[in-house]
Amino acid sequence: MQDVDRPRRHGRAGRSATMAEALDAIPDGSRVFLSGGSAAPVAIDRAMADEPDRWTALDLVCDRLVAPFAVFDHPGRPFRLISLQPSPAVDAMRAAGALVDHPVPFSTFASMTGPAGPWPIDVAVIHVSSPGPEGRFSLGVSVATPVSQLPAAGLVIAQVNPAMPYSFGGGELDRDEIDLLVEAEHPLVESPRAEPDDVARRIGSTVAELIPDRATIQIGVGALADAVLEALVDHRALGIHSGMISDGIVELAASGAITGTDHPLFPGRLVAGLLGGTTRVFDFVDRNPDVVMVPTEVSHGLEVLTAIPRFHAVNSGVQVALDGSVNGETIGDRVVSGPGGAPDYAAAAARAPGGRFIVALPATAARGRVSRIVPRLPEGAPVTVDGDLVSTVVTELGVADLAGLPLADRAVALRAVADPALARAAGI
Secondary structure (H helix, E strand, O other): OOOOOOOOOOOOOOEEOOHHHHHHHOOOOOEEEEOOHHHOOHHHHHHHHHOHHHOOOEEEEEOOOOOOOHHHHOEOOOEEEEEOOOOHHHHHHHHOOOEEEOOOEHHHHHHHHOOOOOOOOOEEEEEEOOOOOOOOEEOOOEOHHHHHHOOOOOEEEEEEOOOOOOOOEOOEEOHHHOOEEEEOOOOOOOOOOOOOOHHHHHHHHHHHHHOOOOOEEEEOOOHHHHHHHHHOOOOOOEEEEEEEEEHHHHHHHHOOOEOOOOOOOOOOOEEEEEEEOOHHHHHHHOOOOOEEEOOHHHHOOHHHHOOOOOEEEEEOOOEEEOOOOEEOOEEOOEEOOOOEOHHHHHHHHHHOOOOEEEEEOOOEEOOOOEEOEEOOOOOOOOOOEOHHHOOEEEEOOEEEEOOOOOHHHHHHHHHOOOOHHHHHHOOO
């Protein structure tokens, strides 16, 4: 079921190789893309970490990591990491001075690592399923970023893992799109679930009231996202077009609330670029014709997203300033994330017919000692999403509808959803 167009580069060898042969093929001084998230090629990573003296210098490029790579035990000698979507998993490389932070919106990942980008890759190390009955392999749980690396890479090495589910769509690969195939079986990297607390559930219930039946939803992962999904159980004819499918989406689909009937490109299907969660979501996607995994230009592409009626994007953040602008990446001097897909989804929701970009976050942090609504973003903090793209901000204290408001009125609306005592202390 290969129904997603994408650039392809055929004519590769597609031959089976040992781990030693695969490592021998990676040139010294090259730049190597490694699949991240739940698709981390753990066996190849460990093999590289076991023999770091094969190289004097090797640049690694990745998107968001759930857990540190084993190669991080050898920072700088030879491994340097270029992170396009930082997470706490890369902190050790940052502390060792072996990290290049280059956080960018998800839609730009492919151009950053293409021939004209600042980090053109030489080698792509991907993680695929065993071949299906048609002889194709599948990128399984992570399609959007890895598939964009294949046409430009001079060498494509695939770790073939029977534990990787076979997903349909843009991640289905012909054998001649791969140079070397290395067999290695291990469990996929999982993201443990956090149980929503009472505050998250209050926010989730409020967000759900803002989402109409027949809306198509983009949503992230985590306790707050799961609280929103739990509260949508009584909705009808919802669609999913998201960067990620999580356990919470699987549970909502089981309730019958998701049908996807109004998606203009993939009616009746759940659409995503990657999966994040536990074996429950991995099992859900395996050979499931109701799920289509897509490349970045589809999962995060403005042209695609703006054609989706009632597109509702639900994201969180670290801070929201009184002009509506959002910092979703840093807490003080600590980098906790990159922009990810938030800028892409905000721009799309602002243009989609009946669309809405919702920022959902608790009113306070640090056990109630710090307000997340601030007069302005701190100096040096990134503006993950511009204030004029934010339709709505939701905290446990209520809803601030910002769409179409001038700056002064945005500030009034946001003060109403901030913690009153902290707001007064902060001069909000």
